[in-house]
Amino acid sequence: MALLKGKKGTIHHASSFNASKDADTLRTAMKGLGTDEDALLKLLIGRSNYQRQEIALAYKTEYGRDLVEDLKSELSGKFEQLLVALMVPSSLYDAYELRNAIKGAGTSEHVLIEILASRTCSEIAGIKKEYQKEYERELESDITGDTCGPFEKLLVVLVQANREPDGKVNDGEIEQDAKDLFDAGENKWGTDEEKFIRIMGSKSISHLRRVFDKYMTISGYQIEESIERETSGNFKELMLAVVKCIRSIQCYLAEVLYNAMKGAGTDDHTLIRVMVSRSEIDLWDIRQAFRQNHGQSLHSMINNDTSGDYRLALLLLCGGEDD
Template sequence: MMMPLPQYYAKELHDSMRGSATDDRPIIEVLCTLSNDEIKMIKQAYNSKYSRSLEYDISGDTTGSFKDLIFPLFIADRDESFDLDPAEAQEDARALIGIGDLSFGSEKSTFLKILAERSFTQLQQIFIDYESMAGHGIEKAIENQYSGDIKDGLLSVIKCLRNSPVFFAEQFYKTVQGPEIDDKELIRLIVTRSEIDMREIKEAFVELYNESLENYISEDCYGCYKECLITLIS
């Protein structure tokens, strides 16, 4: 917990690619919530620690459309302004509809360019305009066209871009839910979000589950471990 965040994320990303199946969650968290500079710092930390590029390792562990999606995000060239251009948002929404509800064909680069380069503020409006024009949310388009891990990955990316506090509130819920707590995942979520948007995540958690995040975690954690986690959350 005392490790600087870029080094911590570098380790978590490396660990997520160990074994037969890649855990996409840390990848999505980094690419869909952190700033360009933060992503670049994580890439530098990864290269320094493991003597190879993060892109190279992820390229070997991800496949198909999901790999096509995350690589433009790794360029870390997102517009970071808070300005909103309604006309451009409508144009982008029409472009997404024009490529056949996100079909990854010859116009694939249009979809990836929008997700990777538009500001978070702009993306919120694009999703709203898309739903108004198409008559359904962008999530439904993904569900209709994909299945399995690719569908889950794309839906997670869209959800995280649309409303990251809600995304992380749901991740907290899933981590503690069930017969055993995923302690590694729980610690990562708390450590990485505690100084970024934990207040917003806690508010989203109460709205979703009618219970505070602190109480939810307290029911299944004990002793000094619980006290440490609650302190970081609070």
């Protein structure tokens, strides 16, 4: 998937880092009666994921205790979920979220859609490796065992992580691909899902952006409008997510965050997943897209929709207000 040049996260490596000292600070915050939640959140959010792994190692070396297990025993609820998520390496965290979306009764299709539509080929390759290592199962096999139809086929294509390299554009194929998409949907009775899947799942980001422009010229519609009319269900949602990520991953994830908080109730699982997984990649850019596309800042919406230490942690992850 495409990423903005110069993309920025909100979490960075801490300077003057000392894993042993941080381990001591965390142990002090948790031992005895009561827990210093403020110290925990400020320290862990003030370190990169790599540094958190170093702290966890120092913690076990010095105290013979597992840092994540101590966090789980001392904290609870959404605040616990957030801090524990921060302790998981990024590819393993995505693998964990995908496994939880698949296993058990029912499938959380929106999690499969969000992660597999928005990750780069190299990121998906890392997720597959961690998934197999952690669960001794193949991600593709679990997906095919739990989904069906064109939704399954597009997921399988995305899991191959074999999209043409970004920047590769075949000028001679742009018009033909746009015409093929038009003929597969708007220009025929029924929909040729396989043609949509082949083009959307294999061509480069740069190429597809130009295909979308040509599609508008040929059909008079944005590709999203045609997908809305010509497809349905989970396949439609996945197709729309793929198109949105081809246009801008940051705008897509800003929309995911907005939808997680708008209306009655908050989808905290999604909120935590996006905030944590993008904090070192492009959360600052997502903040800018959020402000531009949704008429308010991510910071202010978090402030209004959450509470307590959980809110403080999310606001620190957010990295500041956008004036």
